[in-house]
Amino acid sequence: MSKVFVDVGISLDGFIAGPNGGAKNPLGDDGLKIHNWMFKQKAFLSHLKLEGGETNNIDNDTIEKTIDRIGANIMGKSMFIEGEANWPEDSPFHCPVYVLTHEKRESLVRPGGTTFHFTDENIYKILENAKKSAANKDVRISGGARTIQQYLNAGLVDEFIIHIAPIFMGAGVRLFEHLDKTKFSFAINNIINSSEVTHLFYNVKNK
Amino acid sequence: MSKVFVDVGISLDGFIAGPNGGAKNPLGDDGLKIHNWMFKQKAFLSHLKLEGGETNNIDNDTIEKTIDRIGANIMGKSMFIEGEANWPEDSPFHCPVYVLTHEKRESLVRPGGTTFHFTDENIYKILENAKKSAANKDVRISGGARTIQQYLNAGLVDEFIIHIAPIFMGAGVRLFEHLDKTKFSFAINNIINSSEVTHLFYNVKNK
Numbered sequence A, B: 001m002s003k004v005f006v007d008v009g010i011s012l013d014g015f016i017a018g019p020n021g022g023a024k025n026p027l028g029d030d031g032l033k034i035h036n037w038m039f040k041q042k043a044f045l046s047h048l049k050l051e052g053g054e055t056n057n058i059d060n061d062t063i064e065k066t067i068d069r070i071g072a073n074i075m076g077k078s079m080f081i082e083g084e085a086n087w088p089e090d091s092p093f094h095c096p097v098y099v100l101t102h103e104k105r106e107s108l109v110r111p112g113g114t115t116f117h118f119t120d121e122n123i124y125k126i127l128e129n130a131k132k133s134a135a136n137k138d139v140r141i142s143g144g145a146r147t148i149q150q151y152l153n154a155g156l157v158d159e160f161i162i163h164i165a166p167i168f169m170g171a172g173v174r175l176f177e178h179l180d181k182t183k184f185s186f187a188i189n190n191i192i193n194s195s196e197v198t199h200l201f202y203n204v205k206n207k
Helices: A031-039 A043-045 A058-069 A077-084 A123-134 A145-153 B031-039 B042-047 B058-068 B077-086 B125-132 B144-154
Strands: A005-011 A013-019 A069-077 A095-099 A108-110 A114-119 A138-143 A159-165 A184-193 A198-207 B005-013 B015-017 B070-076 B097-101 B108-110 B115-118 B138-143 B159-165 B184-193 B198-206
Touching: A005 A031, A005 A108, A005 A145, A005 B015, A013 A031, A013 A058, A013 B031, A031 A043, A043 B159, A058 B070, A069 A077, A069 A123, A077 A198, A095 A123, A123 A138, A123 A145, A123 B058, A138 A145, A184 B184, A198 B198, B005 B031, B015 B031, B031 B042, B031 B058, B042 B058, B042 B159, B058 B070, B058 B115, B058 B184, B070 B077, B070 B125, B070 B144, B097 B125, B115 B125, B115 B184, B125 B144, B125 B159, B138 B144
Parallel strands: A005 A138, A005 A159, A069 A095, A069 A138, A095 A114, B005 B138, B005 B159, B070 B097, B070 B138, B097 B115
Antiparallel strands: A005 A013, A108 A114, A159 A198, A184 A198, B005 B015, B108 B115, B159 B198, B184 B198
């Protein structure tokens, strides 16, 4: 049975992106810094078909394990718009990606196994389709913040992973807001720590 | 040489207190929940001269180590006002506490070794006095958020410890805002995890 999980990098003051994000400014002002720990790891770079990167460290292992479990992604329209303008042609998912949008658009097949499906069905139905696509793998709610919040508030997330970089953004897009805390609670599952980032793994109990 | 440190409990969405805090509502609506993990530990309860509590666990050890290192506290006026109305007569510091306030008031000696000094000197001078009082122990910037932010922005904090409870407040007093991130950076020092709370220890590099 596919699990549904969130896996997202965050600054210590709670932002997943800087202000003024968009196609020409992916992740907003200074937002890329939230992921500096990740950009240097081979597991991330090779997923983008880029050379180099560090191996044999806990951050690389953590990325590798996450990538291995993803069978399908769900993302919001804004995240897709930012990504479409910036991802390489061989975009970094290598599996189906369901994009929440009211725009009618044919599915977009990119080299390397990524197919973007554009859908305005309700979030339950979209998840059902994503689970079918994922087969025995898991579904990742990729972002952005609003999409993650929607799925969390609907009681549809099983696991929530955050990677806290010890940096401060001061402004931008907050991850943990607009939450209906009567609908779910978090329980600590595991913590992995390196000198650059702290990985926190929570199980979500839905009510 | 005394270290200056912050040690504060925080919700996963970044709050150190709920909304509507004050003398009659210490830590604000639902704010006490941020510290549930702490209230059950012997190291905390015995500091309040209360019986019972759990021992032989990593959370209790963490509290004990923190308490042992404190030679003096610095706190803001609002924190003091909330506390004065709610701390037991034998208030839970057992060392000098410097309260930032413009109110003129004689030092207040409480049983059990806590003396509150009320001061409107600048924060550098107050810290100097606190360090003298602390002798070979450390100075804790106790709170609230504004006092912590002031000391952090002044480049006066050496270590920053947060205890993240896996709960959501939704509203209240944020710890990490109004920060001048050009003045300091955080480096991960250590992480301690239990099933109820995650203790993150950062070293502060002041610029």
